Amino acid sequence: DVKVTQSSRYLVKRTGEKVFLECVQDMDHENMFWYRQDPGLGLRLIYFSYDVKMKEKGDIPEGYSVSREKKERFSLILESASTNQTSMYLCASSTRTQGAQEETQYFGPGTRLLVL
Amino acid sequence: AQSVTQPDIHITVSEGASLELRCNYSYGATPYLFWYVQSPGQGLQLLLKYFSGDTLVQGIKGFEAEFKRSQSSFNLRKPSVHWSDAAEYFCALGNAGNMLTFGGGTRLMVKP
Numbered sequence: 001d002v003k004v005t006q007s008s009r010y011l012v013k014r015t016g017e018k019v020f021l022e023c024v025q026d027m028d029h030e031n032m033f034w035y036r037q038d039p040g041l042g043l044r045l046i047y048f049s050y051d052v053k054m055k056e057k058g059d060i061p062e063g064y065s066v067s068r069e070k071k072e073r074f075s076l077i078l079e080s081a082s083t084n085q086t087s088m089y090l091c092a093s094s095t096r097t098q099g100a101q102e103e104t105q106y107f108g109p110g111t112r113l114l115v116l
Numbered sequence: 117a118q119s120v121t122q123p124d125i126h127i128t129v130s131e132g133a134s135l136e137l138r139c140n141y142s143y144g145a146t147p148y149l150f151w152y153v154q155s156p157g158q159g160l161q162l163l164l165k166y167f168s169g170d171t172l173v174q175g176i177k178g179f180e181a182e183f184k185r186s187q188s189s190f191n192l193r194k195p196s197v198h199w200s201d202a203a204e205y206f207c208a209l210g211n212a213g214n215m216l217t218f219g220g221g222t223r224l225m226v227k228p
Contacts, residue, residue: 004159031214040125042206042218043160058215090159094214103214104150107159 003027004108006091012114019078021111023091030096032074033105034058034066037088049074050096081115088112118143120209122219129197130227137192137222139207148210149190151181154221155203163205166190177201202226 007022025032031050035043035058045058047066055066063085067075074093078085089112092105119142129135141147148167152160164175171183181192190207204223208216 033215035218040220042120042122042220043208043216044218045215048215092160096214104162104165105214105216107152107161109157109159 004091004093004106006089006108006111008111009109010112010114012116013078013081014116015082017078017081017115019081019113019115021076021078021089021091021113023074023076023093023108024072025074025091025093025106026072027093027095027106028071029093029106030071031094031103031105032068033092033094034064034074034076035090035092036060037090037110043090046076081113083115086113086115118209118211118217120207120217120219122205122207122222124222125220126223126225128225128227131199132196135192135194135197135201135224137205137207137224139190139192139219140188141190141207141209142188143209147183147190149181149183150208150210150216151175151179151190151192152206152208153177153203154206160206163192167210197224197226199226199228 004025033048034046037043049068065077090110091108094103094105121140150165151163166173166183207219
């Protein structure tokens with residue numbers, strides 16, 4: 001069965017703290033994605049990665065960075081957390097084939113981050 | 117630029133009634149379209165997807181969606197809603213890089 005796990009379901013951090021959100025997939029997928037979800041805005045892509053050590057900016061990368069040292073793991077880093085980064089963060093993965101557009105993304109359960 | 121619009125933020129239906137959730141997209145090429153569902157406290161689960169062929173797509177849990185190119189729409193339907201269908205539903209548009217653009221979501225509530 002497909003499995004994407006995220007290290008925490010809930011996190012509370014202080015403004016200025018460095019925050020790590022971890023995502024692991026067990027499907028040997030090439031592609032991994034980080035989204036943030038906010039009411040009324042749906043999901044917005046922060047960063048994605050097509051392969052180990054590769055990363056690409058999504059629509060809202062400001063204030064975030066990522067790391068992909070191993071194929072199964074994709075980390076989202078908030079270098080200095082701010083209150084406007086309070087949100088739900090969702091990780092996803094997908095395989096990469098010739099028909100990339102039609103590939104399903106599989107999502108983790110999400111991490112709800114509160115920055116005080 | 118591509119975009120997805122879900123005009124209805126909230127919808128309430130009675131259990132057993134039919135359901136239609138609207139989705140409109142803007143994209144310059146052939147669209148690849150998805151519907152995902154998010155139950156409370158859960159991640160997103162794929163209901164169905166369209167990328168070619170028959171414009172009426174069947175999905176899991178009794179859902180279907182119809183692609184209408186002339187209306188730039190991909191509406192989700194279910195003939196009889198169950199209480200367990202209460203959730204948030206997201207329409208999404210895929211591009212060549214397997215990146216998804218999501219609509220803002222529609223929250224479905226089901227009355228007993």
